[in-house]
Amino acid sequence: MRTGNSLRKALWAAVIAVLCICLLTSLLTYIYNATARNSSQEGLLEIPERYVSAQEGEPDILGSRAYITESLERGPGWQQIVFDSPFQLGEKELAGSWQAPDGPEDYYDIVLGSYPCIDGSTVAVPMAVEFARQHLGLSDEDANGLAWFNTTHNAYLELITGSGYVSGMIRSENAFLRYDETVDIIIVTAPSGNELWLAQQYGITLIQEPVCYDAFVFITHKDNPVDSLTLDQVRGIYSGEITSWRQVGGNDERIIAFQREENSGSQTGMIDLVMGDIPMLPPEKVKVAIGMGMLVDEVAEYQNNASSIGYTYRYYIDNLYKNENIKILKIDGVSAEEENLRSGAYPLTVSYYGIIRASDEQSTGGLFLDWMLSPEGQACIKQAGYIPYYE
DSSP states (O other): OHHHHHHHHHHHHHHHHHHHHHHHHHHHHHHHHHHHHHOSSSSOOOOOHHHHHOOOOOOOSSGGGGGOOSOOOOOTTOOOOOOSOSOOOOOEEEEEEEEETTEEEEEEEEOOTTSOOEEEOGGGHHHHHHHHHHHHOOOHHHHHHHOBOOOHHHHHHHHHHTOOOOBOEEGGGTEEEOTTOOOOEEEESOOOHHHHHHHHHTTOOEEEEEEEEEEEEEEEETTOSOOEEOHHHHHHHHHTSOOBGGGGTSOSOBOEEOBOOTTSHHHHHIIIIIITTSOOOOGGGSOBOOSHHHHHHHHHHGGGSSOEEEEEEHHIIIIISOOTTEEEOEETTBOOOHHHHHHTOSTTEEEEEEEEEGGGTTSHHHHHHHHHHSHHHHHHHHHTTOEESOO
């Protein structure tokens, strides 16, 4: 009898042990996955539901335009460069009507035809506006309406997942970019580790070609006596080793170091170009500026003093969000001027890229990328205010 009881107890103990192991394994798996989803570089990317399912959803109605304060009109020396373009819009299709002040008014869908569906980073919006002027003969207003980008990370998601969420319109014709157009090409800063991982998960090979130069820059208030930092000093500031401007030749004031949101073009640049494997201060321990525009305002006017530092791209500061209260710091004593970018003297020289899916190399995206790299395309990029990659 005792033997039977002992056997039953042993069996129950074994069952309980197995259950505990299963529960522990499930718990550890959950913790691992949750940690991996929150990792900024090595873990898995937590994809918004609308990108996982690739079903219809609401796009960001502000997109890049939330971070642009300057007018994107053609300059006084503007020239027509492209003639007889092969990239043209298709036929307009009646989509419906609305009640206008003078009565019912029709509105239309734009069928892109041979013209590419373009998305990208905020800093690349003026480039797309110029392309619309050159190829489609659009007015400034209509070109601005058609070039409506979803910002860097969303552009990568659109290209990789093949979902159609790009907005755009030709105002003078009440014509809107058809909602289900698939992105053909994106004009962006370099991809983050998460974006490369996502492409791998979707089985997508990306082709990326540099189309112009720019500088990754650090900015501070114009009254800050510090004019130059070394890369090691920048790393010290953002890792928490340097906490006062006095440590780098400035005033005895605490440094307020602003970061950008994960997977933004600027944050990816900061990690890849500057920090590498050196951990940055956790965002909750420094003020995090969401969006380039907010970053610049805070750096220029935070507590009305010169204690702040942030990072962005030179083109953005010069052309899209000008602010007379900021200045660009030299890095290792070298300024972010064009000659220093072309020569490689400036240590944080970067490029913007035209990126397509490898499967589209012979399709609209690939053909348009080839044009962007041509002398004609590079001339258009230069006219839009960028430093062309080939000249």
